[in-house]
Amino acid sequence: MGNQKLKWTSEEEDALKAGIAKHGTGKWKNILKDPDFAHSLIHRSNIDLKDKWRNMSISTSLQGGGGGGGSKEKVKICRSKTLALYPLPNIQNSASASAVALVPDEDMADDPPKSMQETTKxxxxxxxxxxxxxxxxxxxxxxxxxxxxxxxxxxxxxxxxxxxxxxxxxxxxxxxxxxxxxxxxxxxxxxxxxxxxxxxxxxVAAPAPVPAQVPIQATPIKMVPPRQKDVRAARLVQNMSAEETMEEAALSAAYMIVESENKSFVAAEAVREAERVAKLNEDSESLLQLVKEIYEKCSRGEKVRLAV
DNA sequence: TCTAGGGATACTC
DNA sequence: GAGTATCCCTAGA
Incomplete structure (x- = not known):
């Protein structure tokens, strides 16, 4: 508190980013112990790393979002974004929403998973x-x-x-x-x-499966849908060959089926997600309405009693 | 012991 | 004075 603020240097930031890339977020102690980064972060504690990453994440997630708003505001914005993906049981119905109606600001959205960066990306x-x-x-x-x-x-x-x-x-x-x-x-x-x-x-992350190298019978098509670009790459290679064998054609067809199944699954997930977000929006509206009512009552001098 | 989250406060514009 | 960056405290796992 009375301490001098020690500004983060770009070297420290780079070390932190590299450490996160290597160890993942939340592994602050590991990053500090890592000899690759220890020398750069010698003046920092694991808590410093966490705070800095939090701060960087907030800045990143708000880039281009139109200025204004303090750091706390940013946190709120981030959390509201996060909420869309991670609904809380206690605000999913208006009864429980009323119980938390007067809890100050972001506390209502208090259980999002760890880092808030790139939540919607x-x-x-x-x-x-x-x-x-x-x-x-x-x-x-x-x-x-x-x-x-x-x-x-x-x-x-x-x-x-x-x-x-x-x-x-x-x-x-x-x-x-x-x-x-x-x-x-x-x-x-x-x-x-x-x-x-x-x-x-x-x-599946191995280089695109070139058919000539894929043992046809052993290809676990059903178990591991290949990434779409790998599928496309595989097809491209296949199409380049004028002498496509029947097996290769079958493989190509199988890839296409898997790809379409994959797309169908992702689409279904997206629909479910959209429905969930819509419901969240509804809940937020009712919560807002409740807060407005309480505010109006308070401003009229009426007493508001909260049942928790 | 370590981490996440909230709050306090020094710093900058 | 407002906004931002950093530091500190506390609860929970």
């Missing part, structure tokens, strides 16, 4: 793809001791569009996979179970 990944993404990440990371959740999230988010609460989803998914015996958990690291490595689907 990414569309949620189809949940059904989580397993293949996990296998993909673990296969690509090739860590004999397994990889921790932060590393896995980091890997996936660089290659797929994921929702902000993906880490939580992934955490429970990993637990289930461990329970099913598909993954092994060693300390905090996950790796593909030895019994699974033989049957695990090929990592």
């Amino acid at each position: 990414n569309a949620p990944a189809a949940p059904g793809h989580h397993q293949s993404m996990v296998f993909e990440a673990l296969a690509a990371l090739k860590n004999p001791n397994g990889s921790d959740i932060g590393t896995i999230v980091n890997y996936i988010e660089q290659r797929h569009e994921i929702p902000q609460n993906f880490r939580r989803l992934l955490s429970s998914k990993l637990r289930r996979l461990v329970m099913k015996g598909k993954l092994e958990k060693v300390q905090n690291c996950y790796k593909i179970a030895s019994t699974e490595t033989a049957t695990a689907p090929a990592p």
Whole structure:
């Protein structure tokens, strides 16, 4: 408080960003301990990293959003964005909304997942793809001791569009996979179970599957829908060949089917999301109405009693 | 012990 | 004085 503010240098910011890229957000202590970044962040605590990242995230998410508004205001804006994706049970009905009506400002929206950055940027990944993404990440990371959740999230988010609460989803998914015996958990690291490595689907993030290199019979088409651009790349390569074999044509057709199924699934998810956001909007309206009423009563000098 | 979130306060314009 | 950046405190896991 009475302390001098120590301004963040660009070197520190870069170190923080690199640390997050390597370890993931929320791993502030790990970043500090990492010899790659320790020297740059020697004057910073893990809390400093968290605060700085929070601040950077807020700035980033508001870029181009029209100026004005203090930092607290920004936080509110971010949270309201976040709410759209992560509704809280206690504001989903107006009864509970009334119980929190006079809670100061953003407290109502207090349970969004961790970081608030880029909340609306990414569309949620189809949940059904989580397993293949996990296998993909673990296969690509090739860590004999397994990889921790932060590393896995980091890997996936660089290659797929994921929702902000993906880490939580992934955490429970990993637990289930461990329970099913598909993954092994060693300390905090996950790796593909030895019994699974033989049957695990090929990592979809591998370079676009060139048909000539894909063993037709072993291609796990149903289990791992290839990324769309990979599908297109595969088709492109196929179309370039004048002597397309029947197997290749079949493979191409299968890819198209998978792709369309994938699109259909994503579309259905989007519809559900839109419905949920609409309902949230409704709830917010009723909450606002309630606050207005209370405000009017208070300004008339009437006493308002709140049942909590 | 570590992290997230909220609040306080120094700093800048 | 308003807005912003940084620091500090506390609760929860």
